[in-house]
Amino acid sequence: MLNFKTLALSDIPTVRPFLRRQNFRINDYSIGGIFMWRDFFKTYFCVFRDTLIFKVNYLDGITAFPIPIGKDPEAALGQIENYCREKSIPLIFCTVPEESLPTLKRRYPDFSVKSDRNWSDYLYRTQDLISFRGKKYHGQRNHIHQFQRRYPNSQFEKITAENLDGVRSFYEEFARSHPMDSPVGREESAKVSELLGHYSLYGLYGGCIRVEGRFAALSVGETVGDTIFVHVEKADTRYEGIYQVLVQEFLRHFETDGTPYVNREEDVGDEGLRKSKLSYHPVALLKKNTVRAFPKENPPEHSEKGDRHDDKTL
DSSP states (O other), X not given: OXXXXXXXXGGHHHHHHHHTTOOOOSGGGSHHHHHTTTTTTTOEEEESSSEEXXXXXXXXXXXXXXXXXXXXXXXXXXXXXXHHHHHTOOEEEEEEOGGGHHXXXXXXXXXXXXXXXXXXXXXXXXXXXXXXXXXXXXXXHHHHXXXXXXXXXXXXXXXXXXTHHHHHHHHHHHHHHSOOOSHHHHHHHHHHHHHHHTHHHHTOEEEEEEETTEEEEEEEEEEETTEEEEEEEEEOTTSTTHHHHHHHHHHHHHOOXXXXXXXXXXXXXXXXXXXXXXXXXXXXXXXXXXXXXOOTTSOOTTOOOSOOOSBOOO
């Protein structure tokens, strides 16, 4: 039987090589997306036949498994089936990207699938958010121009060992002045502090903005495949336009020819956040599907035959 252990920060070096083997564009298969939310989702992991397997308590507290990553995912699926059978729990997969649904469909013809709009990731073209060209980005350009006129001596710089303490101090003050009411918000705030406190271990990259010598914004992300993932964006809104400048400058400094896309993650149902993310005109909303599967040798009682690849209750 699979022997799961609690995922800890010290496991980043073990997990990172596996994540480099996949090209999913949803943030749940990135270092930041996994480790910043490992406690919230009570994440466990194990390695079987050079394949990484996660087990989590997902949105409704159900035990679920993200898609295995590594050398032998089919064998890993078989081991997950055995684990669920021995534990007498349903076989449920979570954060399943759209491109993995056909694979699960072939193995589990009678599966059911649903997704939650609140947890869909926003995907953008990197160059769109660097250039802000066209009528649809008129508002963003105006904000940037106002910021540049008011604060001509502001500067963007990469986060380094030399300025990390200043960035951490900025975020500590930011967190004190922006207390979070929701469990999701509180967890994010705590994990941003953790990330900055263990910056080299996380192994991500980041940038900050100084206004008149004072730290006023920070952003942290990473690259997986052809996509830049933005895990953290925090700024002092007393400086009008600073968020738009932060978005643009972060991508300008960290994009490459191999990163045509940027994932700015989900809105978790927050209407203000949703309005903001939509204003940057995503090219896609990336679903994170939850799949209840039934192994062929153990079909569900009274299951309906045929294709059930739609949004149905699990």
